[in-house]
Amino acid sequence: xxxxxxxxxxxxxxxxxxxxxxxxxxxxxxxxxxxxxxxxxxxxxxxxxxxxxxxxxxxxxxxxxxxxxxxxxxxxxxxxxxxxxxxxxxxxxxxxxxxxxxxxxxxxxxxxxxxxxxxxxxxxxxxxxxxxxxxxxxxxxxxxxxxxxxxxxxxxxxxxxxxxxxxxxxxxxxxxxxxxxxxxxxxxxxxxxxxxxxxxxxxxxxxxxxxxxxxxxxxxxxxxxxxxxxxxxxxxxxxxxxxxxxxxxxxxxxxxxxxxxxxxxxxxxxxxxxxxxxxxxxxxxxxxxxxxxxxxxxxxxxxxxxxxxxxxxxxxxxxxxxxxxxxxxxxxxxxxxxxxxxxxxxxxxxxxxxxxxxxxxxxxxxxxxxxxxxxxxxxxxxxxxxxxxxxxxxxxxxxxxxxxxxxxxxxxxxxxxxxxxxxxxxxxxxxxxxx
Amino acid sequence: xxxxxxxxxxxxxxxxxxxxxxxxxxxxxxxxxxxxxxxxxxxxxxxxxxxxxxxxxxxxxxxxxxxxxxxxxxxxxxxxxxxxxxxxxxxxxxxxxxxxxxxxxxxxxxxxxxxxxxxxxxxxxxxxxxxxxxxxxxxxxxxxxxxxxxxxxxxxxxxxxxxxxxxxxxxxxxxxxxxxxxxxxxxxxxxxxxxxxxxxxxxxxxxxxxxxxxxxxxxxxxxxxxxxxxxxxxxxxxxxxxxxxxxxxxxxxxxxxxxxxxxxxxxxxxxxxxxxxxxxxxxxxxxxxxxxxxxxxxxxxxxxxxxxxxxxxxxxxxxxxxxxxxxxxxxxxxxxxxxxxxxxxxxxxxxxxxxxxxxxxxxxxxxxxxxxxxxxxxxxxxxxxxxxxxxxxxxxxxxxxxxxxxxxxxxxxxxxxxxxxxxxxxxxxxxxxxxxxxxxxxxxxxxxxxx
Numbered sequence: 001x002x003x004x005x006x007x008x009x010x011x012x013x014x015x016x017x018x019x020x021x022x023x024x025x026x027x028x029x030x031x032x033x034x035x036x037x038x039x040x041x042x043x044x045x046x047x048x049x050x051x052x053x054x055x056x057x058x059x060x061x062x063x064x065x066x067x068x069x070x071x072x073x074x075x076x077x078x079x080x081x082x083x084x085x086x087x088x089x090x091x092x093x094x095x096x097x098x099x100x101x102x103x104x105x106x107x108x109x110x111x112x113x114x115x116x117x118x119x120x121x122x123x124x125x126x127x128x129x130x131x132x133x134x135x136x137x138x139x140x141x142x143x144x145x146x147x148x149x150x151x152x153x154x155x156x157x158x159x160x161x162x163x164x165x166x167x168x169x170x171x172x173x174x175x176x177x178x179x180x181x182x183x184x185x186x187x188x189x190x191x192x193x194x195x196x197x198x199x200x201x202x203x204x205x206x207x208x209x210x211x212x213x214x215x216x217x218x219x220x221x222x223x224x225x226x227x228x229x230x231x232x233x234x235x236x237x238x239x240x241x242x243x244x245x246x247x248x249x250x251x252x253x254x255x256x257x258x259x260x261x262x263x264x265x266x267x268x269x270x271x272x273x274x275x276x277x278x279x280x281x282x283x284x285x286x287x288x289x290x291x292x293x294x295x296x297x298x299x300x301x302x303x304x305x306x307x308x309x310x311x312x313x314x315x316x317x318x319x320x321x322x323x324x325x326x327x328x329x330x331x332x333x334x335x336x337x338x339x340x341x342x343x344x345x346x347x348x349x350x351x352x353x354x355x356x357x358x359x360x361x362x363x364x365x366x367x368x369x370x371x372x373x374x375x376x377x378x379x380x381x382x383x384x385x386x387x388x389x390x391x392x393x394x395x396x397x398x399x400x401x402x403x404x405x406x407x408x409x410x411x412x413x414x415x416x417x418x419x420x421x422x423x424x425x426x427x428x429x430x431x432x433x434x435x
Numbered sequence: 436x437x438x439x440x441x442x443x444x445x446x447x448x449x450x451x452x453x454x455x456x457x458x459x460x461x462x463x464x465x466x467x468x469x470x471x472x473x474x475x476x477x478x479x480x481x482x483x484x485x486x487x488x489x490x491x492x493x494x495x496x497x498x499x500x501x502x503x504x505x506x507x508x509x510x511x512x513x514x515x516x517x518x519x520x521x522x523x524x525x526x527x528x529x530x531x532x533x534x535x536x537x538x539x540x541x542x543x544x545x546x547x548x549x550x551x552x553x554x555x556x557x558x559x560x561x562x563x564x565x566x567x568x569x570x571x572x573x574x575x576x577x578x579x580x581x582x583x584x585x586x587x588x589x590x591x592x593x594x595x596x597x598x599x600x601x602x603x604x605x606x607x608x609x610x611x612x613x614x615x616x617x618x619x620x621x622x623x624x625x626x627x628x629x630x631x632x633x634x635x636x637x638x639x640x641x642x643x644x645x646x647x648x649x650x651x652x653x654x655x656x657x658x659x660x661x662x663x664x665x666x667x668x669x670x671x672x673x674x675x676x677x678x679x680x681x682x683x684x685x686x687x688x689x690x691x692x693x694x695x696x697x698x699x700x701x702x703x704x705x706x707x708x709x710x711x712x713x714x715x716x717x718x719x720x721x722x723x724x725x726x727x728x729x730x731x732x733x734x735x736x737x738x739x740x741x742x743x744x745x746x747x748x749x750x751x752x753x754x755x756x757x758x759x760x761x762x763x764x765x766x767x768x769x770x771x772x773x774x775x776x777x778x779x780x781x782x783x784x785x786x787x788x789x790x791x792x793x794x795x796x797x798x799x800x801x802x803x804x805x806x807x808x809x810x811x812x813x814x815x816x817x818x819x820x821x822x823x824x825x826x827x828x829x830x831x832x833x834x835x836x837x838x839x840x841x842x843x844x845x846x847x848x849x850x851x852x853x854x855x856x857x858x859x860x861x862x863x864x865x866x867x868x869x870x871x872x873x874x875x876x877x878x879x880x881x882x883x884x885x886x
Contacts, residue, residue: 088735310764318551353826404774428744431712
């Protein structure tokens with residue numbers, strides 16, 4: 001009978017089959033105060049109504065969430081989901097392409113929708129992630145001798161879909177720039193004989209840094225000349241994919257996502273954005289110091305580095321990384337969270353919890369986990385809160401999601417209830433029942 | 436009569452006792468004896484002397500008012516590499532002649548940071564570069580003390596073994612690409628290295644036995660040449676030294692258990708043991724403890740089947756499980772790692788907290804000293820502002836042997852002083868540099884000669 005109903009309903013796509021209602025829940029919309037005993041109606045993947053006195057449309061598939069809480073799905077603003085499966089195995093990694101300037105590279109079309117990480121991460125309430133073409137560390141992911149500068153275009157994806165096209169939240173997100181840093185030594189784990197990482201003194205390192213900055217400025221100036229030549233239809237104009245990919249950045253349509261960790265790099269990155277008149281977002285910042293006022297004044301948002309991290313310097317306070325989000329908040333800087341990896345993306349809510357423990361108001365942590373991220377990535381009208389008209393990216397939980405003991409009971413991505421089972425739950429069930 | 440004597444002894448003890456501290460108004464998570472909603476702990480001579488809703492507070496006792504906060508035993512990390520000058524002696528496949536105790540660095544800032552996360556005891560291990568690695572040291576995070584004072588008195592010595600990808604890497608990676616051409620390059624070879632070493636150790640053990648017997652019989656005998664590589668392995672065979680074995684996959688875990696069975700020794704703990712859940716039955720039968728991560732996975736092939744339910748499955752199948760860090764950062768929030776087992780596998784609060792207290796204490800055979808809040812144990816205690824299994828909880832105070840080693844309030848209030856001190860030092864250095872850079876020959880010249 002049920003099967004027949006399903007068949008009938010699926011034959012009528014615009015009717016009740018596409019309507020879902022979650023009722024009796026405590027809804028935390030992030031855009032406003034929590035609503036007790038509320039109902040959320042989802043039509044064709046989008047939220048059509050939310051409130052305490054919302055009527056459930058006839059024929060809607062109803063989920064009762066008595067005693068449960070509903071929050072917007074969380075957004076991890078820095079991962080390598082779909083681009084990296086086993087981080088130590090070269091063949092499973094597609095981040096860190098060779099070459100200094102690669103704005104034309106698109107992370108999105110390299111996202112593997114069948115990655116085992118996807119169901120694992122979403123099972124903890126993360127519905128959207130940003131996958132970066134390059135994520136931290138020294139040098140290219142593998143083999144790259146010198147750290148790239150412009151690494152490509154990050155992908156913003158829903159953690160559900162048959163193809164990367166299904167998953168894409170937005171096509172043009174940003175162009176990532178790994179801001180050069182003054183580094184005088186090779187990473188500690190590097191082979192001593194590796195000629196790619198010669199040890200240099202500070203003066204030399206500073207000279208290298210300035211050289212890299214010059215190359216960067218030149219690339220932007222060349223891109224701007226290309227843009228002018230294109231606009232004025234200069235004779236002999238030839239298409240260049242790299243410069244073509246820079247045009248949205250130069251026009252301010254997409255931001256430059258600048259990864260910079262230390263105060264000096266962040267300061268120079270801000271100066272660079274002033275000089276080149278481009279919109280930037282700082283990612284992975286771990287030490288802001290005197291740049292906070294500037295970030296606020298110039299409306300530069302930040303993807304905060306992992307909260308659960310060691311202090312940068314030996315004599316920094318032990319809780320330096322824990323208090324960073326609170327520091328950003330107090331300075332009035334808009335920020336979102338990133339876990340900067342895949343492995344711990346599912347722990348995104350605990351990064352936020354730690355920030356709350358060390359001074360960030362809980363409601364600000366929620367904004368950073370949802371709407372701030374959505375706005376920074378230019379999709380604030382689509383995701384990030386429980387509001388009419390947005391994608392129904394929702395998690396239904398039995399408590400506060402920032403507490404590890406809380407369980408995600410149901411998850412909706414674009415109104416589709418996704419399977420919470422994954423590689424880990426399957427192995428759990430299999431081996432728990434081993435005779 | 437008997438009670439009178441007891442009373443007398445008690446009174447004498449009170450009279451003769453040294454400093455007394457009382458923690459009051461605390462929710463006490465004893466781990467082994469339940470939870471006291473609002474209780475007191477009396478600490479005398481660094482030991483827990485009384486625990487309960489009310490204790491007998493002697494005059495002059497130092498009072499720590501925990502006002503609505505939570506006290507739990509100091510956290511024990513069964514796998515750490517902090518406080519060391521070196522980790523891996525990786526040039527040989529068997530490096531049992533070296534040991535962490537010789538390279539303890541009491542000035543490693545990671546000690547203080549671990550302390551600020553509630554860790555009071557750590558099993559500091561040699562690295563995993565070789566099948567049989569170096570000797571380990573159990574330390575207390577007595578920040579500010581010297582290297583010798585870090586060592587946990589009465590702890591059983593240990594040794595690190597390692598299986599799988601790490602020990603075979605030096606052989607499997609081509610020379611010139613970071614490899615050393617060092618045997619072994621496969622899991623088969625890892626087993627062989629261990630078997631060869633223990634075969635040698637048995638012969639060595641027998642040669643000493645023969646010598647000692649001859650001496651006892653009053654015969655003339657030449658002592659065997661001492662072998663510092665084999666001595667620790669003989670200690671393993673005799674149960675005097677614990678094996679802490681780094682392992683990942685079910686096959687290699689089972690292999691090691693069988694090798695140990697064949698040579699008649701025990702594996703004390705399987706470290707990481709990410710596929711332990713697949714062979715929990717065999718681990719339990721052997722009697723090994725398991726010390727694992729809460730949720731690490733996917734960073735290498737042998738961690739691709741790692742699941743966050745590992746700790747729960749092994750616990751349910753009767754294995755003593757601890758959660759470790761292997762990492763100076765993770766070490767700072769092991770309480771939050773324990774909280775994950777409530778979600779992944781539905782363990783109880785007591786079971787979760789046991790994994791970072793009494794269970795690692797049992798694994799290291801230091802449970803008669805630490806690991807729970809019980810009379811007679813060392814006063815290694817952590818005070819949290821919220822329940823330690825809450826992700827919002829912060830460590831407020833840490834005591835080791837009854838002495839306060841970390842106080843959040845003090846840490847915060849001293850920051851400005853320390854910043855000022857740093858600035859003074861930097862200014863002084865700058866000044867000195869300027870003086871040195873000043874033109875030579877003038878009044879301000881330092882007389883520095885060109886080198």
